[in-house]
Amino acid sequence: MELLCPAGSLKSLKAAIDNGADAVYIGFSDQTNARNFAGLNFSDQQLHAAVEYVHSHHKRLHIAINTFAHPEQSKRWQCAVDKAVQLGADVLIVADLSVLAYCAKHYPDMELHASVQVSATNAGAIAFLKSQFNVTRVVLPRVLSIHQIRQLARSCDVELEVFAYGSLCIMAEGRCYLSSYLTGESPNTAGVCSGAKFVDYQTQQHQQQTVLESRLNGVLIDRFAEDENAGYPTLCKGRFSVDNDLYHVLEEPTSLNSMELLPELYSLGIKAIKIEGRQRSPSYVRDISKTWRMAIDNCISQPNEFVVNDTMQQCLTSYSEGSQTTLGAYHKKWK
Amino acid sequence: MKYALGPILYYWPKAKVEAFYEQAADSSADIIYLGETVCAKRRELKLKDWLHIAHQLKKAGKEVCLSTMALLENHSDLFMLRRYCDNLGFTVEANDLAAVEHLSKHQVPFVTGAAINCYNAETVAFLHNLGMKRWVMPVELSKDWLKAIRSSELVKSLPLEIEVFSYGHLPLAYSSRCFTARSLNRSKDDCQLCCIDYPTGRQVTTQDQQQIFVVNGVQTQSGQKYNLINEQSTMQGLVDVVRLSPESEQTLIMIDRFRANEDGHYPMTLDNTKECNGYWHQIAGMQSK
Structure with missing residues (x-):
């Protein structure tokens, strides 16, 4: 079970690697990135430094190209794929079906993961992604209960990655236009929510x-x-x-925290635990990475004895929205 | 221009649904979409009931299409999906990639619903290659966005119909949480099928009384009704099918109003506090132009 941590800057990336991440995910400073925020992300020089840092520590770099290509601009998304491959990324995380097709055609040996924005919530959709694009891992939307994840883990022959901690998206990702309804800009069209x-x-x-x-x-x-x-x-x-x-008609201000489910996620063979928050500070990445590293190590060595201790809990709560955390959809009662 | 009646997004009692489609058979709709697309717990009508309605509408000269669920979360959802897809004789509207997977594997032509993320010409061509014969554009996209897709080399010569959601409360998001049950302090497991008490969903307003959303079970809709009746002259050569989403029996009359204003000769005054058309103009969906 690998720990996959977010990085919106070189400083965060180093903090993740130094504090136990097995892999880090980043994106480019453009529309192809669902965290295309001002002041975030990497210059070309920083991108090379990021690859160098990750690989010199024998860790893996995932590059997210996780928005939907605008018409007449598909080249931009294809160029992002080319650039990520040339940089030496280990994995591409992709959302758009046509970009997935481009990756499968031009870079068949590249490890390809289906972004959470693909909104693959079931075995049928996952089978489609595997058969069409040879996707080897699917990032599951935050709408499934632990029971539903168990069903999927038993029936799918691709790796599954779950969100473990961070901002809680309560809608099926990739299928939420609330933001564009109010502002004209959505995660799908502009890589931004609210x-x-x-x-x-x-x-x-x-x-x-x-x-x-x-x-x-x-x-x-x-x-x-x-x-x-x-x-x-x-x-x-x-x-x-x-x-x-x-x-709060839809949801309270709260963050997702699934740490208490770690032994179960481990026993289901979930391949990666993903931390949300490329827009967060290097200190968030440092502390959260360190805490989850400790938790995963404890869980793997003694899954039956696993407890979320006070230090871990304090750290997770302190970085949460409204200082509240929830199991979200993992717990059936949340629904 | 063809006019389509979308699937009923709300949970209506069986008798109301049957009465609605009896009237729809006499309406001027060309295409009628049938089936439950929002929540698997809504079982007033079984597949055989939908098929019965489908056959009646077909006899009345309508093109019938079976719509499938947008959010499929478990094996029983998938099992039900396959049963809908295997009813040869009716086209199926795929609202999840699982439906695309099943239909393309069996080489059955299909409609791609608005809940599938298709944002560019390459994706349209890709889905067409798998058997898509009609594409319903995602609701957040605009006239200009569609123009760019339709005029691209990849798409312009494809034998493909393009449909646009043009009337009704917009389906904006899907969650595993049931917001209607939550509004009654119930969990989804104990929802007591409460959506049936809200035939047009529940209005959500801001603290200064602006209608912001409508909750409809696990679906969140726009607070205002989308209405492109006055935009049809800009749809010529761009849109083949205009979709109206059933709100009540009045929607059937609205099909006639749309038809009458196809060329813009009989425009309708929109109520800007209750209706919007922003997405078509590539501005915030809730706004009007």
């Missing part, structure tokens, strides 16, 4: 109280009292009303 340039915070008077309003492209996502922590206005974590009942 984009920062649409965010606005304003202090207002509401019912004789001072409140902080968070808006996304002018749409009110939440109102916070003075003693509340104001979260980022990710649209699926807003407080809205259904029939005058005000609550």
